[in-house]
Amino acid sequence: MINYMRAEFYKAFHRKYTYGFLLVVLLCEALLVAGWAFTNANGNDVDFASGAGILCLMMGVGLYCTLLTGDMVFSDQYKFNTLKNEVSYGLPRARIYLGKLIVSCVTALVLCVIILCAYVGMCWVVLPHGTGVAETMRQIGYCILVALPVWLGAQALVLMFYFLLKSSTVAAFIFMGVIIAVPEIIKLLSALVNPIFQYVYMVLLTTPLDLAPNNFGDMGLLGLSWAVGAGWFAATTLVGLIFFRKREIS
Amino acid sequence: MAESVLVTRNLTKKYGPATVVNNVNLNIEKGQIYGLVGRNGAGKTTIIRMVTAQTVPTEGELSLFGATEPGALGKMRARTGAMVEIPSFYPYLTAKENLEYYRIQRGIPGKGCVDEVLRLVDLKKAGGKKFKTFSLGMKQRLGLALALMDRPDFLLLDEPINGLDPEGIVELRNLLLDLNRERETTILISSHILSELENLATHYGFIDNGRMLEQISAKALKEKCRACLELAVDSAPAAARALEQGLGVRDYEVLPDNIIRLYCHLDEPARVTQLLVENGVALRSIEQKGANLEDYFLSLIGGVRHD
DSSP states (O other), rough: HHHHHHHHHHHHHHHHHHHHHHHHHHHHHHHHHHHHHHHTTTTTOOOHHHHHGGGGGHHHHHHHHHHHHHHHHTTTTTHHHHHHHHHHHTTHHHHHHHHHHHHHHHHHHHHHHHHHHHHHHHHHSSSSSSSSHHHHHHHHHHHHHHHHHHHHHHHHHHHHHHSSSHHHHHHHHHHHHHIIIHHHHHHHHHHOTTTHHHHHHTTTTHHHHHHGGSTOEEEHHHOOOOOOHHHHHHHHHHHHHHHHTTTTOO | OOOOEEEEEEEEEEEEEEEEEEEEEEEEEEEEEEEEEEESSSSSSHHHHHTTSSOOOEEEEEETTTTEEEEEEEETTTTTTEOOOOOOOOOOOOTTHHHHHHHHHHTTTOTTHHHHHHHHTTTTTTTBBGGGOOOOHHHHHHHHHHHHOOHHHHSESSSSSTTTHHHHHHHHHHHHHHHHHOOEEEEEESSSSHHHHHTOEEEEEETTEEEEEEEEEHHHHHHHTTTEEEEEEHHHHHHHHHHHHOOOOOOOEETTTEEEEEETTTHHHHHHHHHHHHHHHHHHHHHHHHHHHHHHHHHHTOOOOOO
């Protein structure tokens, strides 16, 4: 398993894609911070607390980024037919599946740390430090703690779709559907059909991220996010493993 | 008795109602170069794909180096090298990076093996080029490099000659013969270019419509395909007596239906005919026979089909 993971890291970090993605995100962050600095120069008053605090509202973006971090590792294996090189050498399919899942999670975490630290660092350097810096950092920390398990759950969901569907594009579309459309449908069902759907809404990946900005420090929400993340992670990995076990590699 | 490398028992693969491989029994022993002969769609690739775990057999058993259980089979697959259909690699990595990726993944110690196999398949200079820029022939060579990287005991090659230029074909043939001779590598090679197999194989399996028609050693096949005069007579014993006494012939065989195969005096059919007539043997027909691999295969499947 260690060799398998080392190879996946080798591949992921030998791609321009990985560095391109990171560069684009960092550029976007730099533009955002530069924009605030520009407005501050024109009389506005965006300080570190407001600038960095916006991260709490943007945790949902991390869900979509799992599509890219999953793709960095899975690398269109069905399109390039490269899985045959792995299974023909006798590598167990569970090792292939779990190896890619772990590496995509670790890659996502590494990129996440770089992206978040870079943003907070840029805000720290560029924006004025008013009051509430410590409180902002606490809020960001709390939101990250809530988001982390949900992101990992989403990463497992993405990998399941990549492994089970022949086309990565179709997998991406279905994942977007699960993240964007399903919560809205469940909301409608709970309002129009039966309030019991509210319970279903509570276990969706997006719910803890929606609730976090208005419930800083709520340990119940933190517990819910870890339970939801772990549940999605375990369930999608199990389903993925079962179906990948006998999948035709052509 | 030689060690069995690959044994299949009633190996069957069905896709819906279509049976692509039908009760195939294979036995490949250590040191053999086994040529799997069949037309396109005969089931050759599917057999190799089942052996290499790319697809799961619908029925039947498969044993690799004596292992039959899934876990043990997986371990034995690490002793194999395979090139199935068109070699596939990551297009955005160079040839060297691709091989390095698989070297790490397979836990092969020492980076030197990557350069060694690239040199072996004559891709040393192209090692720094991205896979997406490779021609089909270069892809084939890289696929072969991957198959050879862990010094396999058993090499499975599916149509490896496709895309190679004449020089490449000769190099591949020599490489495979060297591996077989020097490392005792057992090789399963599928091809529909039969003339190439004739230069390599020590054993053949003829497959058609998913069924194994015949397995035969190259020696036995050569014997079967030996050039001869085939005589159809009214009395085989009388003809045999005449041939022995008149021409001193010993190298012949008597087949059912009063048919005699004469393996000498091939350029003297008139003399043979005259001798038989003089000895009162009625000759129904006389025909010069002898087949190459292609003729033999076509005779097995009942001639050229146009379906």
